[in-house]
Amino acid sequence: MTDYSLPTKFDPLIHQASRLSIVAVLAGCESADFTYLLEATGLTKGTLSKHLTKLREAGYVAIEKDFKGNYPHTSASLTPSGRQAYKNYRRQYIAFSRTM
Amino acid sequence: MNNISNLDNLTRMTRRREFDDGLIDFVYGGIFLVLSLAGGLFFSATGLRWLVTALLYSREITIIGLIGVVSFVILLISGGRRIVERIRRTMIWKERGFVKSLRWQVSWPINLLASAFAILMIIMAAWLMVRGLIALEIFLRAFIASMGIATGIVYFGVGYELRLARYKWVGIVGALSSALILILPTSFSVSWLIFGIAWMVVLTISGLWALRQSLQALEERNSD
Numbered sequence: 001m002t003d004y005s006l007p008t009k010f011d012p013l014i015h016q017a018s019r020l021s022i023v024a025v026l027a028g029c030e031s032a033d034f035t036y037l038l039e040a041t042g043l044t045k046g047t048l049s050k051h052l053t054k055l056r057e058a059g060y061v062a063i064e065k066d067f068k069g070n071y072p073h074t075s076a077s078l079t080p081s082g083r084q085a086y087k088n089y090r091r092q093y094i095a096f097s098r099t100m
Numbered sequence: 101m102n103n104i105s106n107l108d109n110l111t112r113m114t115r116r117r118e119f120d121d122g123l124i125d126f127v128y129g130g131i132f133l134v135l136s137l138a139g140g141l142f143f144s145a146t147g148l149r150w151l152v153t154a155l156l157y158s159r160e161i162t163i164i165g166l167i168g169v170v171s172f173v174i175l176l177i178s179g180g181r182r183i184v185e186r187i188r189r190t191m192i193w194k195e196r197g198f199v200k201s202l203r204w205q206v207s208w209p210i211n212l213l214a215s216a217f218a219i220l221m222i223i224m225a226a227w228l229m230v231r232g233l234i235a236l237e238i239f240l241r242a243f244i245a246s247m248g249i250a251t252g253i254v255y256f257g258v259g260y261e262l263r264l265a266r267y268k269w270v271g272i273v274g275a276l277s278s279a280l281i282l283i284l285p286t287s288f289s290v291s292w293l294i295f296g297i298a299w300m301v302v303l304t305i306s307g308l309w310a311l312r313q314s315l316q317a318l319e320e321r322n323s324d
Contacts, residue, residue, distance in 0.1 A: 024110040025113075029117075
C-alpha cells in the first residue's frame, strides 16, 4: 500500500492552514488585534476565534482582552514557545520542499 | 495549503505596517536632528568651552545636565512612538485594526553588515591617519560618515527585506549624503550637523510621501 503520510513530522497544530496564517501574521509583530487578524488572514470572526482558542490552549498564543472606550478589544500575540514552534515549522517546511 | 512564500508575505505585510504610513520616519528624522544638534554643540569650540567651565563650576551639576540630555533623547523616542501610536489608533488604523510592531525590526545580518562596515571604515581611516596619509579632521569626518553610511545600509536592508522601495532609496540617498561629509572641508561639529540634517531631510521627505499615499488609501477606503 502506498504511504501518503508526510515524511517530516510537522507540528499538527500549526500545520492547519488557517492556524498557520494566524501564526505567520503574529510572527511579524509583538501583538495584533482581532480586527487586523480578520483583515490579514481573511477568516470569518467565528473561524478566527475558534483557531485562536486552539492556539491559546496549546500555549502558542496569548490573548489579551480589555476595553477601548465602551468596546471590548481583543489582541493576540505569539508566546515564546509559539514563536519557536513557527520557526521550527518554517525550517522543516523548507527542508521538506527541497526533498520534493 | 499555504506555501512558504505566502506565509512570508503575511509576516512581511504585518512587519511593513510599522513603516507604511511614514509616521515613524518623522520620529527618527526628529531624533537625528536632536542628536546632530547636541553633537554639533557639544563638539564645537563654544560647546567644549561651556563644558569645561561647567565642570570647573560643579562636576555634579554638569553630569546631571548631561544625563538630562540623554534622558531627553530617550523621552523623545518613547514620546514620539506614543504619539504615532495614538494617531494610528484614532485615525489611520481606526477601521483596520491595530498592530504593535516588533521591538527589533532590523534583522541581525543587516545589523552585522552595517556595524562591520562602520568599524572597517573607522579602522581604515585610523590606519591612514597613523601613516600620515590623512589629517585628523578627515579621520573625524570619516567617523561621522561611517555612521551615516551604516545607517544607510540598515535602511536599504530593511527596504530589501520588507520589499519597501522607499526605504531602499532612503538608504541610498542617506548613505551618499553621509559620504559627502568625507569631502566637505568642515569642522567636526559642523559635520555632525550636516549628518543629522541630511538624515532628517531624507526621512521627512520619505515620511511625507508615505503619509500622503496612506491618507489617499484611507480616503478611497472610506469612500467605498
